[in-house]
């Protein structure tokens with residue numbers, strides 16, 4: 001509960017820093033790095049709250065011993081973290097409308113001007129076309145990884161909730177990629193863009209919650225309950 005309190009207070013502080021970054025005459029929109037920091041801090045708070053609650057659920061007490069599956073889920077989560085950061089950059093820089101085409105990015109798979117802003121670090125942090133390319137690329141990589149994870153996870157015998165969470169994860173990823181594509185190709189229509197962007201953000205949070213639930217189930221060491229190598 002103390003950690004929850006600290007994370008909540010931190011979120012307020014980061015929120016204020018973000019708002020302050022937009023209080024610049026003739027700018028009046030927040031910095032994309034500050035917005036992303038606020039998004040990630042919110043996700044940390046969400047994950048901690050869910051972890052806390054899930055651990056109290058009787059249906060999550062039956063653990064599953066599968067180091068291999070847990071490693072795959074860890075790799076997926078690391079990649080997802082970077083995808084969430086780049087999602088924040090996409091929203092903060094209004095990068096969708098820079099390339100409202102799919103499957104190509106303005107007619108190219110490796111778009112021009114990806115390295116137009118000096119150093120690699122500067123391009124990765126501030127160049128909308130590079131950020132667009134990374135966000136799309138990571139999405140396809142994540143989708144492949146989640147399919148690979150699912151093929152393995154579906155073979156593991158867990159309880160009903162564990163099996164449902166695995167099916168939910170694959171379904172949410174497919175939906176998320178579809179929503180991302182729809183967000184991009186509708187990004188010149190302001191009204192559609194808002195709804196699609198918000199739905200895309202909501203599904204990202206549902207993915208994070210589902211993965212948190214799966215981590216509560218998966219253990220690397222035997223603590224009683226289901227055993228699967």
Ligand code: HEM
Nearest residue numbers: 087088090091096139142176177180181183184197201204
């Ligand atoms: C693996 C799946 C994906 C995840 C987890 C993900 C996650 C996110 C997140 C968290 C945001 C920030 C939302 C916000 O703060 O408003 C975002 C924004 C965005 N994403 Fe994705 N994304 C994924 C796939 C895709 C794909 C495949 C595309 C397009 C081909 C895409 C296009 C966009 C666009 C255009 C935005 C900016 C929306 C806005 O300006 O409000 N995403 N994404």
